[in-house]
Amino acid sequence: MKALIFDSGTLINFSMNGLLDILRELKKSFNGKFLITREVEKEIIINPMKMQKYKLGALRLKEIIEDKTLELPESVGVSSGEVSLKMKKYFAYANNLFYRGRASIKLIDSGEASTLALSSLLNEKGIRNVIAIDERTTRMLFESPEDLKELMEKKLHISINTGKFSSLDNFKFIRSVELVYIAFKKKLIKNKEMLDAVLYGTKFKGAAVSDKEIKEIEKL
């Protein structure tokens, strides 16, 4: 068993770019589960259903839950209650790691913390998994917290104190652009010109990727 866990941003990105059929095709050849947490479901469907501008995108995402392209943690024997409980651990860790004076800086929210929690619970069950997340902060927090500290100090023009970085969790992250690359390799994206268009499409809908990285992907 293996799983790909999606954060809200990646799904919003695919929906806004009209790429959900690519996700469906990727799932068919995945031989595992595509998962979301209840917290992510709220961000991608329940909240945007109240906004006319994003309602269509939310309805499209609802369809891929109904057709079981995306499933909830219960489908792999993990209850949403377990996810919520573990989520608190990551929420507390991430939001008390950086501080200025005595004030801790709140870095992440429940959707992001819940994807980390689900990944951790799957690791405990021996289920190989990767998190698909487009936003930068959560990734940097676990892959290179020193770089995140440096970035924040540079942007905020202050020095930031940190707690002890955790080395217990071995989260693996990919973004929309890596999924697009896999889709290209599986011939779901016809040619290089289309690949370029789709990669930039994901960048312009919020994937944290530089032009240099896109050029590198195109050369692979």
Add this chain to the structure above:
Amino acid sequence: MQERGHVIEVLEKAKDAAFREDVVELKQLSDMTVHSSAIYQDEDNILVAVILYALSKIIERGNRYYKENYKRYVRDYVKVLDKSIDFLKKEDDAGFRKEINLISSSKDISQDLKVHLIDLFRKARINKAGRVYEHGISMESTAKLLGISLWELSEYAGQSNVDGATGQGINVRQRIKIAEEIFER
């Protein structure tokens, strides 16, 4: 309220900048409160960042869009800033919030302008969210802090190129390898 003295100083400068119609300074002043917003995630700092940015846009668009309403509206806007400063000096945070919220609900403005201002304040929130996200706060935390949806922020962050370099942690080849490995049969 966090950094009260700093907020008062920013609002005083903003009044002068508004009289001079200096939109560049107003935007800079708005960005100065974004720093505090990212660190302390304090509603009042966020509110100030949003209203100063919105004020800069009103002046920037000026007569072209707002016609006779614009000068009068900016004058009213500055009066509200004045009263807000007084509340802050008296450490009356509730009074400050009540006063500053009058900016978008003035009875003296036309219905057209009112509709336009609602849109303008929404866009100001999205713009400020983009700045907070750029400072290292996660996308979801930022969206909640500014009271906007993740969809709005994703779209804005992508189009304004807020997010580029992502540090030295894992390079794109390593990340592709992670993706290939999980998709292997």
